[in-house]
Amino acid sequence: MRKALTAIFSLFFSVTLFAIGPQEELEAFVSRYLAMLESLPALEDKKARMLEDQIKISGSPDCMHYADKKEFRFSGNGRGEFLCSRTGKGDFCISFPLDYSLISGKSKIELEKELPAALLSFSGYDIPLDSEKYIKEFRNVYKCGGNKYYSEEVLNVSYAVRTENQLTPLIDIRYPRESVMTLLTEPEAGKGFDLEIMFVRYGYKNEVINLPLNSFLSYMITSGCIPYVGIEKIGPTEISASLFLVNERLGYNHVLKVTIFSESLKNKNGIVKSRMNAFIPTWNLSDLYSK
Amino acid sequence: MKKKLLTAILISIIISMGVVSAQNKSFSASLETTDGVLKSKIEESLVSLVSAFNRAGETGSDMLDLTGANVSEETEKSLAMLWKNIHFCCPVNSFKEILSSTVDNNYQVRNIPIKLLPEPGVDAGDRYREAVVDFDCNGRILSFYFGLDNNLYRNIVMDNSVEDLRFRQTILDYVEHFRMAYEQKDLDFLEQVFSEDVLIITGKVIRTRKSDSIFLDQEDVSIKYNTYGKSDYLRRLKEIFNTAKYIKVKFTDVKVSRHPTKKGFYGVLVKQGYDSGYYSDEGYVFMLWDFTDENKPQIHVRTWQPYWIDDTKSVKLPEDRIINLVDFEI
Numbered sequence: 001m002r003k004a005l006t007a008i009f010s011l012f013f014s015v016t017l018f019a020i021g022p023q024e025e026l027e028a029f030v031s032r033y034l035a036m037l038e039s040l041p042a043l044e045d046k047k048a049r050m051l052e053d054q055i056k057i058s059g060s061p062d063c064m065h066y067a068d069k070k071e072f073r074f075s076g077n078g079r080g081e082f083l084c085s086r087t088g089k090g091d092f093c094i095s096f097p098l099d100y101s102l103i104s105g106k107s108k109i110e111l112e113k114e115l116p117a118a119l120l121s122f123s124g125y126d127i128p129l130d131s132e133k134y135i136k137e138f139r140n141v142y143k144c145g146g147n148k149y150y151s152e153e154v155l156n157v158s159y160a161v162r163t164e165n166q167l168t169p170l171i172d173i174r175y176p177r178e179s180v181m182t183l184l185t186e187p188e189a190g191k192g193f194d195l196e197i198m199f200v201r202y203g204y205k206n207e208v209i210n211l212p213l214n215s216f217l218s219y220m221i222t223s224g225c226i227p228y229v230g231i232e233k234i235g236p237t238e239i240s241a242s243l244f245l246v247n248e249r250l251g252y253n254h255v256l257k258v259t260i261f262s263e264s265l266k267n268k269n270g271i272v273k274s275r276m277n278a279f280i281p282t283w284n285l286s287d288l289y290s291k
Numbered sequence: 292m293k294k295k296l297l298t299a300i301l302i303s304i305i306i307s308m309g310v311v312s313a314q315n316k317s318f319s320a321s322l323e324t325t326d327g328v329l330k331s332k333i334e335e336s337l338v339s340l341v342s343a344f345n346r347a348g349e350t351g352s353d354m355l356d357l358t359g360a361n362v363s364e365e366t367e368k369s370l371a372m373l374w375k376n377i378h379f380c381c382p383v384n385s386f387k388e389i390l391s392s393t394v395d396n397n398y399q400v401r402n403i404p405i406k407l408l409p410e411p412g413v414d415a416g417d418r419y420r421e422a423v424v425d426f427d428c429n430g431r432i433l434s435f436y437f438g439l440d441n442n443l444y445r446n447i448v449m450d451n452s453v454e455d456l457r458f459r460q461t462i463l464d465y466v467e468h469f470r471m472a473y474e475q476k477d478l479d480f481l482e483q484v485f486s487e488d489v490l491i492i493t494g495k496v497i498r499t500r501k502s503d504s505i506f507l508d509q510e511d512v513s514i515k516y517n518t519y520g521k522s523d524y525l526r527r528l529k530e531i532f533n534t535a536k537y538i539k540v541k542f543t544d545v546k547v548s549r550h551p552t553k554k555g556f557y558g559v560l561v562k563q564g565y566d567s568g569y570y571s572d573e574g575y576v577f578m579l580w581d582f583t584d585e586n587k588p589q590i591h592v593r594t595w596q597p598y599w600i601d602d603t604k605s606v607k608l609p610e611d612r613i614i615n616l617v618d619f620e621i
Binding site: 109151204222244257278 | 357359391392423425436457459461464465468471483544550558561587
């Protein structure tokens, strides 16, 4: 009985059943880290641990409990700061590398292993199309976003068409580039499409899962990832694209090579195939385009 | 009075010349494709369509005359509706573009420059657009529409920078797996990731007291390099893994560079911190990754050089001595 309970307990805590936002994850990390430091008896041990983890603390941690303002900010060189303050009672600041293994308390191997189950059991809501974010582009076509990622061709952009006072995501075989951009950035557009993901895991191991595309995108956006899409090739039967899910706050990216079949685009439903490298660390990256 | 009359005559001559030249303006198209028959059919259709726009645009007609143009019935209807709302013309006399295939086995010409003609009471806004025309294999026009973002398709055809960005990011994933393999003491994975002909280079700082110096602390510093093959290096590593209680490896300051000519080959330089309890060091690790098999990238070269070249950790290895992609012929 006890063994069974332990198994259920460990399963519950080892699999994230829902995606939580980056702010909540950062707060959880700070609380956990301070508790861990508290458990170390000697001051020298605390200092050594902080040095090893490249953590710097200023102010009193008690401020965490009564703070009326909690704020995260980037401090450069792959580092972030979590600030807590209350007027008249001082501030507390913890500075840390944006290393997701440190923040989550899990190794990359564990994170890679848990992600498929977390995606399949995602119970959060699907993010609907926010028409207020769309700006008229031309005639009845509307556009949302437009930020680029490293390249002019890798964008966070989606398109929608206005019909009878309602915006619907643009999925149209005549606009393959715009349709694929929309399909991979706007969760609403993914309704009717299934995503097959082949996860690339440590040790050249693979795992394949299938889930609704809109559920996948909703999970990722809720987790704090911003989707950026680049079109690699438009062929006669399929379109190849790269999807970069960038989580700046938590210092990692997911990268997917995606294949969309023209038949699926024409029918506005079907399978989208992908190969995914998950939790790629970006906090320690100094130059992606070094000469 | 005489002067005013002369000016009026001159102005009317200039205006009439302009009209004549506009009416005589002809449009030509040259498409890049290897199929000569298809090329002439599609060029002919495109010229007749654009000429119809130009004619109707110049005369200000509300009717678009597509007589003789090879246009599908559906497209003719949609163009007539479009023309009721907006008038436009092609501002260039000659046009050159690639003829590309579409996902539904038809053909497409993109980036056709279009100028929207001003209408009374309508905001001028952005007057320039680029049009897209789809054709079937007989050169029949299947659809006409305006592109949303100019020139992007051209960029996709000309440059594969998206794939390159994906490779660079995916390499970071394998670099992290490679780092973890040391912490996991995972010889099996290292066996897979190193190519059979891998070149391993490790450096060691050698200090000798300067012979012409009377001071004991003045030394000549040089780095001695040892090279290993795959089996030798893995044998040495196995011994280290067996004796070390734990191994901690940290990679910071990661830099990725692409081989200028060899597609799929990337150099990664990292600053490495190594700690196994009884021994620790800091150094530069350079890896030459071969990404030609995306499913199983391999390392052809792995080098290690010391970060500090003195005992007091005050002198760093000069930047120009750090091994990098340019140091290897592939």
